[in-house]
Amino acid sequence: MGLKPIKLYWRNHVPNPSKVLIILEELNLPYETSWVELQGLKQKPYTDVNPNGRVPAIEDPNHNITLWESGAIVQYLVETYDKANKISYSTFPEKYLTQQWSYFQASGQGPYFGQAAWFNLFHEGAYGESPESAKIRYGKEIKRVAGVLDGVLAKSTWLVGDKCTYADLAFTMWNSQVAFIMSSRTGEHAWNPDEFPNFTRWQNACLGRDSVKKVLSVLSEKG
Template identity: 40%
Template sequence: MAKQFTLYSHPVGPNGWKVAQVLCELGLEYETVFKEFGDGENGMKTPEYEKINPNGRIPALVDHSNNDLIIWESGAIILYLVKKYDTEHKLYPASLEEQALVDTWFFFQMTGFGPYTGQAVWFKVLTGNKNVEAADRYVAEVHRMCKVLNGQLEKEGTGWLVLGKCTIADLSFLQWVRFLYRLGIDLEKEYPLVNKWKETMLASPGVKASTVGEVWAPAPTE
């Protein structure tokens, strides 16, 4: 039987796995099509794939139960999923006020933590630290935002960012937090509450289910 969704993703890229984890937490069935970087036969920059996502990036999602609706950008996909399918408000609350609290941290990841971590890895690791000034700037910003996260987790005292439970705000950070070892950041030593939060999410059923049968290339936790 055909799956309800088709998810276009990448084996390592964090944003596709964010969507997979939400799909699994909500018990939604999907098929993953892994794309490659560039304009090769299975690349994200091919005309065929750009018909699905004109920006030539992952993730993109097709909802076959809703007239093959196509959504791209991980944040837009996740908000669509919880607003349409999270009828029990497991990951996204019902009230406008509580939604605003979740959205605050969700968009902090989307517009700050994710992009800055990606740039830090690019300049410090993937390009061989050739531009030291840029690498240092982005790594410093990642440290600053880790302090923000650690402080919020300490303030809340529940192990979660807001509302005392796991929401899309928490899940949106997970794969990016797992990238931090590449920057030489020792979470357990430097940001212990962030590390504990990460480990709790890694043990959740939805996160575990999102890796079953997939070409999973997890980042080491050390």
């Protein structure tokens, strides 16, 4: 018997739901999407799915489970459905190194890149002010995270082992937003991808995967 579609709750212009979409595509899993309007995030019926009121969340009828938090969703999908280890490892120490990078993405990339996006792009419109100190702080964090990755990737093609894993792909959608997030920054605060050649090469390799290209196409169509 074939798998029933996994339901993904999502909205565009938010990298974390796209992270889950990429994994669904990589594992060739059947899925359907449910668009959540901004005003619907913090109220029922969506808060019955995710009491935190954010996307993504999934409902998997194959195992009767509802999950939210993109990192937890990705780990669930990989452990449940990637039996061939297409984008994961079951060997030691690779399995745990992959988890390490996945947690770094969830704690060290996503939140800081998101704060940089907020203060560079949206804070002034919401509050009528533009805090330069916050822009500097989170811009530095983007460069710091990129530098950590660049240093590791100077020694290897991928973060772990000899193949692209879910950990590499977890970074892709936030990385793809950096030029836009930092577009207003100039001088020493500007984003220059040439300063991070290994990071840039790796990101381009991730962008070249069929799963990522399909997701980017879907996002473009959704607008």
